[in-house]
Amino acid sequence: MHxxxxxxSFILQNPPVITxxxxxxxxxxxxxxxxxxxxxxxxxxxxxxKTWEQGEKRMQQMALDKLCEKGNISYKDIGLVxxxxxxxxCIGSSFTLRNTNIPHIGLYGACSTMAESLxxxxxxxxxxxxxxxxxxxxxxxxxxxxxxxxxxxxxxxxTPTSQWTVTGAGAALVCQNGKGPKITSCTVGTVTDLxxxxxxxxxxxxxxxxxxxxxAHFNDLECSVNDYDLIITGDLGQLGKDALLxxxxxxxxxxGGKLVDCGTLVFxxxxxxxxxxxxxxxxxxxxxxxxxxxxxxxxxxxxxxFCGTGALLSPTSTQQGxxxxxxxxxxxxxxx
Amino acid sequence: MHxxxxxxSFILQNPPVITxxxxxxxxxxxxxxxxxxxxxxxxxxxxxxKTWEQGEKRMQQMALDKLCEKGNISYKDIGLVxxxxxxxxCIGSSFTLRNTNIPHIGLYGACSTMAESLxxxxxxxxxxxxxxxxxxxxxxxxxxxxxxxxxxxxxxxxTPTSQWTVTGAGAALVCQNGKGPKITSCTVGTVTDLxxxxxxxxxxxxxxxxxxxxxAHFNDLECSVNDYDLIITGDLGQLGKDALLxxxxxxxxxxGGKLVDCGTLVFxxxxxxxxxxxxxxxxxxxxxxxxxxxxxxxxxxxxxxFCGTGALLSPTSTQQGxxxxxxxxxxxxxxx
Numbered sequence: 001m002h003x004x005x006x007x008x009s010f011i012l013q014n015p016p017v018i019t020x021x022x023x024x025x026x027x028x029x030x031x032x033x034x035x036x037x038x039x040x041x042x043x044x045x046x047x048x049x050k051t052w053e054q055g056e057k058r059m060q061q062m063a064l065d066k067l068c069e070k071g072n073i074s075y076k077d078i079g080l081v082x083x084x085x086x087x088x089x090c091i092g093s094s095f096t097l098r099n100t101n102i103p104h105i106g107l108y109g110a111c112s113t114m115a116e117s118l119x120x121x122x123x124x125x126x127x128x129x130x131x132x133x134x135x136x137x138x139x140x141x142x143x144x145x146x147x148x149x150x151x152x153x154x155x156x157x158x159t160p161t162s163q164w165t166v167t168g169a170g171a172a173l174v175c176q177n178g179k180g181p182k183i184t185s186c187t188v189g190t191v192t193d194l195x196x197x198x199x200x201x202x203x204x205x206x207x208x209x210x211x212x213x214x215x216a217h218f219n220d221l222e223c224s225v226n227d228y229d230l231i232i233t234g235d236l237g238q239l240g241k242d243a244l245l246x247x248x249x250x251x252x253x254x255x256g257g258k259l260v261d262c263g264t265l266v267f268x269x270x271x272x273x274x275x276x277x278x279x280x281x282x283x284x285x286x287x288x289x290x291x292x293x294x295x296x297x298x299x300x301x302x303x304x305x306f307c308g309t310g311a312l313l314s315p316t317s318t319q320q321g322x323x324x325x326x327x328x329x330x331x332x333x334x335x336x
Numbered sequence: 337m338h339x340x341x342x343x344x345s346f347i348l349q350n351p352p353v354i355t356x357x358x359x360x361x362x363x364x365x366x367x368x369x370x371x372x373x374x375x376x377x378x379x380x381x382x383x384x385x386k387t388w389e390q391g392e393k394r395m396q397q398m399a400l401d402k403l404c405e406k407g408n409i410s411y412k413d414i415g416l417v418x419x420x421x422x423x424x425x426c427i428g429s430s431f432t433l434r435n436t437n438i439p440h441i442g443l444y445g446a447c448s449t450m451a452e453s454l455x456x457x458x459x460x461x462x463x464x465x466x467x468x469x470x471x472x473x474x475x476x477x478x479x480x481x482x483x484x485x486x487x488x489x490x491x492x493x494x495t496p497t498s499q500w501t502v503t504g505a506g507a508a509l510v511c512q513n514g515k516g517p518k519i520t521s522c523t524v525g526t527v528t529d530l531x532x533x534x535x536x537x538x539x540x541x542x543x544x545x546x547x548x549x550x551x552a553h554f555n556d557l558e559c560s561v562n563d564y565d566l567i568i569t570g571d572l573g574q575l576g577k578d579a580l581l582x583x584x585x586x587x588x589x590x591x592g593g594k595l596v597d598c599g600t601l602v603f604x605x606x607x608x609x610x611x612x613x614x615x616x617x618x619x620x621x622x623x624x625x626x627x628x629x630x631x632x633x634x635x636x637x638x639x640x641x642f643c644g645t646g647a648l649l650s651p652t653s654t655q656q657g658x659x660x661x662x663x664x665x666x667x668x669x670x671x672x
Contacts, residue, residue, distance in 0.1 A: 089650035127463025
């Protein structure tokens with residue numbers, strides 16, 4: 001039915017189907033180039049709540065409810081939700097699911113969570129453990145900034161290498177049967193650390209992890225960039241994407257023309273002041289669960305490798321002078 | 337091979353085997369009643385590192401390395417590690433695995449992580465995705481106290497309902513073949529919140545989640561307390577355990593005589609000043625990956641239901657006046 005292939009990949013012989021997806025985006029994101037593919041946009045940064053953290057939770061709830069509406073299912077039809085977010089102790093995810101009676105597995109993969117949750121959903125459904133599973137994540141500019149960097153009121157100046165945390169939530173319904181793009185194989189990432197210590201340059205910290213996972217995927221599955229329409233990284237931003245292209249070239253892998261990064265797509269870098277691009281769990285989540293899966297349904301893209309990238313730092317590790325480990329999980333998605 | 341059963345459980349027809357386990361414990365834990373079952377004890381709260389957070393990471397490394405030594409395997413033989421911890425952004429786990437080249441899926445389930453990681457390992461191995469997987473977690477009294485409550489130097493007085501975070505790390509090797517206790521079924525928990533707001537009474541916040549999962553397990557698998565030698569909760573402590581017994585009784589479930597809680601076992605509550613008992617991811621991890629699995633190997637216990645309990649709060653959610661959601665994941669382990 002499915003089996004391990006190579007060092008860190010597995011193949012799904014009966015590929016689980018992403019039958020439905022939903023995205024919720026904030027104000028800045030809804031002013032960007034991907035706006036028309038979001039299901040819900042909201043200009044209130046609090047999403048009607050009293051705090052940004054509760055606003056992020058509300059955003060995940062909206063994504064979950066929109067997914068159920070689009071998929072014509074109710075909470076009791078959901079076998080399991082894999083979700084996580086950037087907030088300390090992942091409170092965006094746990095508070096979203098409290099008292100919903102939906103079984104929940106909490107994940108922490110930083111900004112790689114959309115790929116990580118899809119990979120785990122593929123395992124849960126592909127292995128026959130559950131019929132219908134949801135992969136979900138979120139991030140919020142204001143809750144992230146004050147947790148990872150400075151209080152927003154402080155008005156700290158952003159460095160040119162910094163990225164803008166996307167305010168958004170994405171959710172995907174992964175089923176044993178149905179119509180939609182299929183998850184055909186996955187590659188689990190390793191924690192890669194080349195010693196980058198600048199918490200305002202996360203693209204550089206994550207690029208080596210992205211390269212390691214893309215290489216592992218090609219080696220394990222005996223495939224190449226030619227087998228894909230697009231290789232999509234999560235949130236390397238412009239600098240991280242350039243670093244990945246250069247490092248790949250040195251290893252003899254030409255990603256040029258096929259590599260796109262959600263962090264460089266989600267905002268208009270000429271008109272919107274986001275420096276190196278977008279970031280956060282929500283960055284790849286709303287780009288996949290909006291633009292990319294919509295285009296796959298229209299057959300514009302036939303096969304993509306979705307590579308969620310995460311920087312596994314905490315403010316504590318940074319303050320203690322430690323480098324930033326990166327991780328990248330890859331999910332191969334085919335058909336429409 | 338394996339299938340979903342009932343609302344939130346699954347059965348493993350070819351049950352994965354826990355072939356090896358390892359535990360590392362701190363000073364206070366090594367003075368407690370379970371000391372002789374720990375593989376490594378260490379009286380230095382820094383575990384030779386400069387900070388408590390890095391000490392916690394070192395402790396997980398020691399558990400991983402001891403597990404490899406006991407199981408006679410090297411890093412390259414490990415398909416995947418499922419791990420997480422209580423530190424913000426789970427840095428104990430990610431820094432343990434950096435540059436080891438071991439594929440890693442990060443989890444966040446608060447103190448339920450030992451059960452959550454075993455459940456996910458059962459899925460990964462039982463589903464045929466990986467042959468050899470590790471479930472691992474840790475907690476550290478000093479890194480937890482300063483993150484969740486007060487700086488230790490502040491000398492804040494502890495309330496009678498408070499628990500003592502265990503300094504310890506546990507790891508289990510889950511394989512497709514081999515000798516050892518087997519994982520026969522699992523029940524994924526839902527996020528349960530009855531409105532408890534006292535962050536110093538986490539037993540009360542987690543007890544309803546434990547009851548919900550134990551009930552779901554019995555219903556889904558059509559079994560009862562009579563099918564088990566022991567029902568083992570993670571870290572309810574004395575008050576949470578009493579609350580669970582009372583609530584279960586009201587639902588017509590008699591757990592008396594079969595229910596034990598790692599939080600009440602790991603310390604000597606008469607001699608060690610821990611108030612309501614032990615807590616933390618490490619509490620159930622070192623109790624399972626020491627005392628319980630050792631006794632199963634000796635056939636003293638034949639079938640246990642290991643119920644990891646987690647309080648999904650963060651200091652931010654507490655400061656914002658929100659209640660404490662709880663979760664509990666159950667893993668049924670048989671044979672020796």
